[in-house]
Amino acid sequence: MRLASVDSLTQIANRYYFDEYLQREWNRLQKYQLSLSLILLDVKLIKADYEYLSLDQYLCQITDILRKCKQRGSNLLARFDERQFAMILPNTQAEAALQIADVIFSAVKATDTTDNDSKSDELFSFSLGLTSVIPSSGISANQLISTAEKALSQAKLSASDRIVFLTQD
Template sequence: LVARFGDEEFAMILPNTQAEPALHIAEMILTAVKAMKIADNGHVDDFFTLNLGVTSVIPSSELSMNKLIVTAEKALLQAKLASSDRIVILTKY
């Protein structure tokens, strides 16, 4: 399931997917977007760049959906601060 989560952000939910397979999917998405070479007129980079924040969780009564979202947002922020075309995975809540 993919949904817009902000002005320039999207969220993807991958049921029954652990951290490593989720990271692999993120890497495939990053590679595919870079290969498209979509023009990003008026910005620092010539082409669209992509930063991805990845997290994975086994559902439990102690972990709320809010904590999952906050962790994913932290991972995305770390990716954005590191550089363009970056993936960061966080699994600690």
């Protein structure tokens, strides 16, 4: 079962497990009327130096940084797509989710990513989209994902790194 739930490259949860965990947390938090936040992070390579590291190695370095920003064991870090990551934040309100997004953003930007002392902002562009909601029967976990994807799309419109927060429609 572990193989079905772990991304083989990054060794974090894969999209299948992300969907399963999100639905489980959605149901649990709906029962207790507690907040659920979701952060999506998109990585765009600007001028990666493949002389030093491959794309896979860059993605693994980013994964290590994100793992350190997770903060709580109940927060789930997952590979959402080829160059996208997601973090499910159970029992986390919008303000706390924004603080975690800021921590992620700062940690990624401050990290040396190669042996030649290049900073990540010379190699990558990052966009973060996030949303927060108290689960209810009037909306679904898929709508939470959709809202986070809209926030991420808006963040990616900017030429520079950006965090966008959207609320449920």
